[in-house]
Amino acid sequence: MAASRDSNTQSFAPLKNDLILRAARGERTERVPVWIMRQAGRYLPEYWEAKGDTAFFDTCKNPQLVCELTVQPLRRFNLDAAIIFSDILVIPIAMGLTVANNPGEGPVYADPVTCPEDLRRLTADFDIVDKLGYVYEAITLTRKELDGKVPLFGFTGAPWTLMKFMIENVTAGPNPNKARKFLVQHPEASRQLLGMIKDVIVRHLVHQIKAGAQIVQVFDSLAGELGPILFSKFELPILRQIAKEVKDSLRGMNLEPVPMVVFAKDAHYAIEDLSKSGYEVVGLDWCTEPLHARKLAGSVTLQGNLDPVMMYASKDEIKSAVKEMLRKFGTQHYIANLGHGMLKDMNPENVGVFVDAVHTYSEDMNASS
Structure with missing residues (x-):
């Protein structure tokens, strides 16, 4: 039985x-442990059965429904972690923006930052x-429902990614320069906004961990649009602050920090800095x-990065791709996942x-090493 290293105020x-906590x-x-981004959600028929016609953000605010959606993939697959069903866009709502539509159905916010x-x-x-207690209630409920089977991820969007949504209403259509234009035309206001978002993120992650999250991920899903100069100037310092402030806050509460993951999509130029x-x-x-990532990242654990499109391939092709991925990453300091x-x-x-291919091939590789 695994030793408990929980940083929360609950009893579980x-x-x-x-496996994932050790690898992290x-x-x-x-x-090799494995989980999948968006593993709880729309590709599962049971998701639609449970959700019915409940609006997306109303779903996120229903702890019992969130718990059900979070554990559904664990009933089907031998995954090594669950991730709480929620959304990165709950933070701008809590900060004062008004919802216009569900994600994917046009503008998310009726009153974007202009x-x-x-x-x-x-x-x-x-x-x-x-404002966000429904997330923490869902985490505690889900942690109890998991009954120790696997660790539970909490998560948040990163400051830049949330700022971009707050300015551009990304799901309304591509407009990649509007938020970047804001950065260069209003650098001080941009730093103020990023700082405000960062402060909420830190508190949000700390409360998720107190509620029962055993590992957390920061999704910077739109990081690649910044490029190395703007990323280093605006976002990288904020990401560093988030990691430090979350851990300092937990230590200040006499709670042990949990592993933290940063996922900056398309920010290949920043792997060494992120490590x-x-x-x-x-x-x-x-x-x-x-x-290449291994050379840049040193001893830091890496996570990823099978092309998601491989989920449309044949079963043999998926197995072959997994084998090649494991050969390149190795079986230690590594968590398998899709690249999105x-x-x-x-x-x-x-x-x-x-999932099964990751486990089978990595066990074979360890046995022969």
Whole structure:
């Protein structure tokens, strides 16, 4: 039975499978652990059965439903972690923006940020339990439902990615320069907004961990658009602050920090910097060459990075791709995942092939090493 190293104020069952936590901390694992971004969601028929016609953000605010959606993939697949069903966009809502539509159905916010004066409409100093307590309640409920089977991920969007959504309403259509234009035309207002978002993120992650999250991931899904200059100037310092402040806050509460993952999609130029930014794990998208990433990242644990499109391939092709991925990454200091998330029309059976292949091939590689 795995030793408990929880940083929360709840009482939970002992953890039976701590592979991901050990891999994140750089400890030796007998096989490669695996989970999948968006593993809970639209590709599963049971998701639609459970959700019904409940609106997306209303779903996120229903702890019992969130718990059900979070554990559904664990009933099908031999995954090594669960990730709480939620959304990165709950933070801008809590800060004061008004929802216009569900994600994917046009503009998300009715009142996006358009100028520096709009920051006056936002606040980072709100009662976070009042605004986001449904997330923490769902985490505690899900942790109890998991009964120690696997660790539970909490997560958040990163400051730049959230800022871009707050300015551009990304799902309304591509407009990649609007938020970047804001950065260069209003650098001080941009730093103010990023700082406000950062303060909320830190509190949000700390509360998730207190509620029962055993590992957390920061999704910088739109990081690649910044490029190396703007990323280093605006986002990298904020990402470092998040890692430090979360851990300092937990230590200040006499709680042990949990492993933290940073996933900066398309920010291949920043792998070396991210590996030194205070996170235990650096997530990689599918456009990153594993051997190159290993050279840049040193001893930091890497996560990724099978091309998600392989979930449309044949079962034999999936197995072959997994074998090649493991050959390049190796079986230690590594967490297997896709290079981004599952899509709604992907075949659930192929997820099982992917997960089982990671376990089988990595166990064989360890046995022969």
